[in-house]
Amino acid sequence: MSDNAYLLASKQWYETPALATVRSDFQDEVRSHLPESGWQVRRNDIWLQVDSFVDQVPEQGFKIHVSSIPDCAKALLGLVTRACVARDISFKCAAGPELLAFQNGKNRDRGGGGKFITIYPPSHEAFLDLLETLYQETAGKDFVGPYILSDRRYKDSRVLYYRYGGMKVRRRLMADGLEVAILVGPDGGEVKDLRQAFFSLPPWVEDPFEEADEEDGSVIGGSFEVTAMISATNRGGVYEALDLDSGSTVVIKEARPHVHRTTRGTATIDSHSLLEHEYDVLRHLDGLDCTVRPIKLFKEWEHLFMAEEKVQGIMLRTAAGRAEDLWLPYARNGMSFGDIEPKFYRLGESLLDAVEAIHARGVIISDLSTNNVMVDPDSWDVRLIDFEAAIRVGKDEHMMPALSKWTTPGYVRKQRIASGVVTFEDDYYAASRVLLNTLVPTGALSALNPDCHAAFIGFLLDIGVPEWVADLIEATAAGDVSSARAALAHPNV
Structure with missing residues (x-):
């Protein structure tokens, strides 16, 4: 289990x-x-x-x-x-x-x-x-x-x-x-006696029913040749594939039917409807530099798939843990915050740019964390992925009772938990937690005590982190974009 x-x-x-x-x-x-x-x-x-x-x-x-x-x-x-x-x-x-x-x-x-x-x-x-x-x-x-x-x-x-x-x-x-x-x-x-994600029999047992011939499933959607599995859950897999039409590498997300089914209010969602919703949101955001380009939504057998642009970069939580970028108050690698200050500055600037650009299209991201922020390891420019919980204002409010529960622990305001309503301010709060978790991994603890962030920020200041960092995180958490931008105007980086 x-x-x-x-x-x-x-x-x-x-x-x-x-x-x-x-x-x-x-x-x-x-x-x-x-x-x-x-x-x-x-x-x-x-x-x-x-x-x-x-x-x-x-x-x-x-x-x-x-x-x-x-x-x-x-x-x-x-x-x-x-x-x-x-x-x-x-x-x-x-x-x-x-x-x-x-x-x-x-x-x-x-x-x-x-x-x-x-x-x-x-x-x-x-x-x-x-x-x-x-x-x-x-x-x-x-x-x-x-x-x-x-x-x-x-x-x-x-x-x-x-x-x-x-x-x-x-x-x-x-x-x-x-x-x-x-x-x-x-x-x-x-x-x-293994419970695996595929059917198998012990050597001495035969299937009592005639087996159907299995088709070669390496090419799906007519033109996508699957080359590797990136991850897999009960909901479906995420794959890397070659687009045989364009020759480019793409990412394909899979949704198995009837998995992750939830009914709240008048909305019923499951893996299929969530993937369809994400495709529609990405089309709505198409053209932004901070999101991924949707390529095709298609059905293969009983499963739904979405092909999207493959982002060049690595997940932020991975980037922040690399040896050359790992700065923690308790790390004993001889690094100081000054060694990563230019990168953190660019991360804050790029993340604010991304959130503002998406909001300008009338979209609430809803679920933002270090798990769905991709970063260029050289420039630290960001691209956001995974928009299944996003809400298009004026169009997706009927889905809010269900989508409001789609969260990452430690990145959610107490007001959202209490009300079940998602707002633009929730995205800024989550963005502030992304910034803080890049410096100190507080996610699991803050899920238990949302008020612990003030103590961590105070601790960072005590050990010499510049005040502009605290100002940026706190202003972003409050949804005060102008003050967050002002904080970014101060550092000499």
């Missing part, structure tokens, strides 16, 4: 997921279909375990996984519960709607993402029978869910998947101190 699961019960410290408070919707639905005796329902971490007293769960075998979006989850859970009760087959489901949202969220590890219900057939024959029964009962209905990457889809179902794995989990302690789940082969040999 990913580290994010241990933040479900508390946002301040790690806790067992079993302590996460959830609504009783799913438990109530399950219990409404159970007989008076013969079944046990209990909480097990993020799961609601539903066990038949008759069923004998095998050590390992083919499991059935069911995915779902929140809209149809209760109806689908009721259907599955009735089918399992009729056959005395044990299963588990996400313990509540909040945990289904976690399973379908961006931060869920890709090997576990999308799993709403797991069913443990007692035999191979029971597996085949139940899978086909569920297929027939869900066919033609509006049941949809995220594709489960670790599994293989059953026929053309949008919610039914299967994989071979452990049912009564057996673990082995490895040399690195970590425990791993294992499977045992016919010869007694052991292999790791």
Whole structure:
């Protein structure tokens, strides 16, 4: 299970997921279909375990996984519960709607993402029978869910998947101190039972269904040849690709359907709608030197992709940590602030220019941090990326209840958290945190105590950082652009 699961019960410290408070919707639905005796329902971490007293769960075998979006989850859970009760087959489901949202969220590890219900057939024959029964009962209905990457889809179902794995989990302690789940082969040999972002079978097991021929997916969108993966989340990957038409290198962002689905107010957003929104925002900002140029929005299979210009530079958080640019009050590399002062000056100037230019187009950036500021390592000019949370004033207000929650901890004003409303002033506050975090990484701490910045700025002044730096950060935080510009007029750099 990913580290994010241990933040479900508390946002301040790690806790067992079993302590996460959830609504009783799913438990109530399950219990409404159970007989008076013969079944046990209990909480097990993020799961609601539903066990038949008759069923004998095998050590390992083919499991059935069911995915779902929140809209149809209760109806689908009721259907599955009735089918399992009729056959005395044990299963588990996400313990509540909040945990289904976690399973379908961006931060869920890709090997576990999308799993709403797991069913443990007692035999191979029971597996085949139940899978086909569920297929027939869900066919033609509006049941949809995220594709489960670790599994293989059953026929053309949008919610039914299967994989071979452990049912009564057996673990082995490895040399690195970590425990791993294992499977045992016919010869007694052991292999790791890995939940990966692709379907795989142990060597002695064959897929009981005919495999579809897999197409070469290196060229997508008609003209983009994928050459490398930059990053990947449950929501989708970010890739580097060659544009075969122009010969240029581009970045391609992927959105898997039904992932990261959120409804707030009248707006429902998911990975697809967010990528479409980002493409529209980038087109609105096209022509600015501080943003990236959108190239194409296209669909490949069931996934949505956006090709955009590849920015020449590195992420600000990486640039600030390079040996030649690393200045921290506690660093023992012999550097002084004066060694990076010209770069920091240009960073402040360029960042203010970028925010003002974007605001002049009527766009609130909404989510600004060192994670989405790209910097030229020589000139320290900035380019901003990742505009999925941006708001075009007069056009996107209906999305604000959902997008206002799309934040980076430590870069958000208390007023925004309280009101759920995003303003231009929020961008200036976030820009000030970008500047401060370039000097001292305060992000995680300031998420717990937003008022700690004054202490850090005071400390920087005490150890000799010029006053213009404090003036720039504080004026930017207040949204006082003229005073921030005045601060930049003082230094002799």
